[in-house]
Structure formats: C-alpha cells, structure tokens
Amino acid sequence: MKILNLYKDHSIPFITEGNKHARDGWVNVHCPFCAGEQNYHLGYELDSNHFNCWRCGGHFQDQTIAKLLHITTDKAEQLIREYEGITRHPKKKIKVKINLHPFKYPSGELKLCPHHIKYLEGRGFDPYLLSKEWGVSGTGPTSKLDHIDYSHRILAPIEWNGRVVSFQTRSLKANDPIKYLACLMAREEIHHQRILYGNQSLWRKRGVCVEGITDVWRLGAQSFG
Ligand SMILES: [Zn+2]
Known part of the structure; x- marks a missing residue:
C-alpha cells in the first residue's frame, strides 16, 4: 500500500529510515494499540506490507488503519484499496513471519553486571x-x-x-x-x-x-x- 501518501493525506505524523526509531525500509508512526510513551513504535515494512510494533507485535492492515484514523475496518479496507494495497480476506489468516532465521541471542557476553x-x-x-x-x-x-x-x-x-x-x-x-x-x-x-x-x-x-x-x-x- 502507498502508506506514505495515506499518512500524508490524513496528517498522521510518521518517520522514515534515517531516524533512529525506524529501520531501513520501514515507516513508523505512534502505535495506537499500546499504551505508554508515543515514540513511533509501530512500523510498516514497505517490502512485505505489514505492520509490526516494537512493543506489542504484529497487526493486521485493516485494523491498524482503522485504529489510526478512528474509522471502521470496512472503511479502512476501502481506503487500503484506494491506496493500492491488498486487503486480507476476512477468513484468511496472515502467516506470522517467525522462524525465518535460527534463534539467536544478542551478541556479547550475557551476564548480570x-x-x-x-x-x-x-x-x-x-x-x-x-x-x-x-x-x-x-x-x-x-x-x-x-x-x-x-x-x-x-x-x-x-x-x-x-x-x-x-x-x-x-x-x-x-x-x-x-x-x-x-x-x-x-x-x-x-x-x-x-x-x-x-x-x-x-x-x-x-x-x-x-x-x-x-x-x-x-x-x-x-x-x-
Ligand atoms: Zn504497539
């Protein structure tokens, strides 16, 4: 979906790569799903067209757009189509992209200092x-x-x-x-x-x-x- 256009047209503040809170290829906005500080936790990955929040995890496109714009999911689906996105079939589950690489801990020695x-x-x-x-x-x-x-x-x-x-x-x-x-x-x-x-x-x-x-x-x- 053309997320940047959608965000611009609806005056949703966003950040893109280059900002320390957004990884390359991601566009981030304040997450409407989780409480706490609003610090651009919710990313949209341009390649895979999916939303993921640093704090609360993955979210469906229609539910996210609905929550961000305070509209119904039906309206959100319509909007996603207008911005050339693919809406999910109501009964189809989006596969969670886990386990693509072997499990690993962050680098360096892990110990309580x-x-x-x-x-x-x-x-x-x-x-x-x-x-x-x-x-x-x-x-x-x-x-x-x-x-x-x-x-x-x-x-x-x-x-x-x-x-x-x-x-x-x-x-x-x-x-x-x-x-x-x-x-x-x-x-x-x-x-x-x-x-x-x-x-x-x-x-x-x-x-x-x-x-x-x-x-x-x-x-x-x-x-x-
Ligand atoms: Zn969140």
Whole structure:
C-alpha cells in the first residue's frame, strides 16, 4: 500500500529510515494499540506490507488503519484499496513471519553486571534468584542482533516445553524510547506474544494470569504471564 501518501493525506505524523526509531525500509508512526510513551513504535515494512510494533507485535492492515484514523475496518479496507494495497480476506489468516532465521541471542557476553543488579534490586527483585530460576541476564555495552541495538538491557529468555524459543529485554536507561525490545519475529521459534510466560511444570489448573514477565517474577512460579 502507498502508506506514505495515506499518512500524508490524513496528517498522521510518521518517520522514515534515517531516524533512529525506524529501520531501513520501514515507516513508523505512534502505535495506537499500546499504551505508554508515543515514540513511533509501530512500523510498516514497505517490502512485505505489514505492520509490526516494537512493543506489542504484529497487526493486521485493516485494523491498524482503522485504529489510526478512528474509522471502521470496512472503511479502512476501502481506503487500503484506494491506496493500492491488498486487503486480507476476512477468513484468511496472515502467516506470522517467525522462524525465518535460527534463534539467536544478542551478541556479547550475557551476564548480570553491577548496573543490571542495581536496576533489578531497585525494582524490588532478587537478581540472583531471577538468574537462577528464570535465566535472567544482562546485555553488554555493544550488544546487537541483526544490526539492532540491544545494549544495556535486562534479558529474559522465554522457554516453551523446556526450550528457549524467544526472549524479551528491558532497557536500563530511564528515558529509552524503546523500553521493551523482544527478539525479532524472524528469529523467534515461537512468537513471544503467543505463549504464556512462566514455569509450565509448576502450573496447576488454576493460576494467576498476569500482565507480563516482571509480574510473573514478582508473583512466583505458579502465575503465568
Ligand atoms: Zn504497539
């Protein structure tokens, strides 16, 4: 879809490559799906014509355009056609582009350094327990994966059936526009938003369903995020 024209015609602020929040080939806008700071988290990849938010993951075109312009999805589909895009068939699911490349952690040694420990302790966690029970570690000063900067972050592996399939990271920098940065979809074995986070072997029939990774650590192994 001719996204730049659509954004310009509807006065939606956007940024393109060259800005630190947009990767090459992506056009970014404020994500209408996730709360928190508005910092151009929602990207549209020009080659593959799909939306992906740094924080909340992939989104369908019609739902995204509808949300951005405060219109119905029917109107959004019409608009996408006007801007020469392909609308999805209502019953057809778009394949999530995961597992295109082998799973990998960001580069450099992953370990908890004094600044990671200080951050976790400041939030009321026991860093040694998190490291032992959840494999939580920290990224180094030059940590990268696929040219994306993962430096100075807390890293939490995401396991499924005893295997690490993805990871989530949290920046240590107070004003980092990209607070949470997960494994890129292309390298995930299972998309992190499709799985429940927690220790599966300890789940009972009834558990506590929580918001995210840090809530699971706080509440203990029987909760799932
Ligand atoms: Zn989002």
